[in-house]
Amino acid sequence: MALDLLKRKPKDIVFGDDLKVEWKDGAESRYPLFGLRDACPCAGCVDEVTGRKVLDPKSIPPDIHILRAEYVGHYALRLFWSDGHNSGIYAFAYLRELADNPGLLAEGHPVMFQ
Numbered sequence: 615m616a617l618d619l620l621k622r623k624p625k626d627i628v629f630g631d632d633l634k635v636e637w638k639d640g641a642e643s644r645y646p647l648f649g650l651r652d653a654c655p656c657a658g659c660v661d662e663v664t665g666r667k668v669l670d671p672k673s674i675p676p677d678i679h680i681l682r683a684e685y686v687g688h689y690a691l692r693l694f695w696s697d698g699h700n701s702g703i704y705a706f707a708y709l710r711e712l713a714d715n716p717g718l719l720a721e722g723h724p725v726m727f728q
Contacts, residue, residue, distance in 0.1 A: 622707045629680045643713035654702035
């Protein structure tokens with residue numbers, strides 16, 4: 615269990631053309647910004663009752679980028695996007711799940727989480 619918790623903690627986070635996370639277990643993950651914005655888990659992007667995605671990927675500007683980011687406690691990252699969206703809280707466990715399952719996050723493809 616301690617190893618699992620370690621796996622879900624970032625050592626370093628850098629954003630630019632993508633979001634790069636270096637995990638404490640030594641793994642490194644890179645997230646394309648369009649795909650990450652498309653995978654936003656907030657209630658405005660995912661129906662709270664059904665868990666179905668309601669965000670239309672066509673509404674995301676192709677040149678989307680992160681303006682800034684802030685930690686939410688010791689468990690998540692809040693991203694402030696260039697399209698004005700900032701209510702998504704990306705839990706580290708969620709980011710690691712996306713990284714460990716490459717098919718879930720592909721730039722330009724909608725991401726559905728049930």
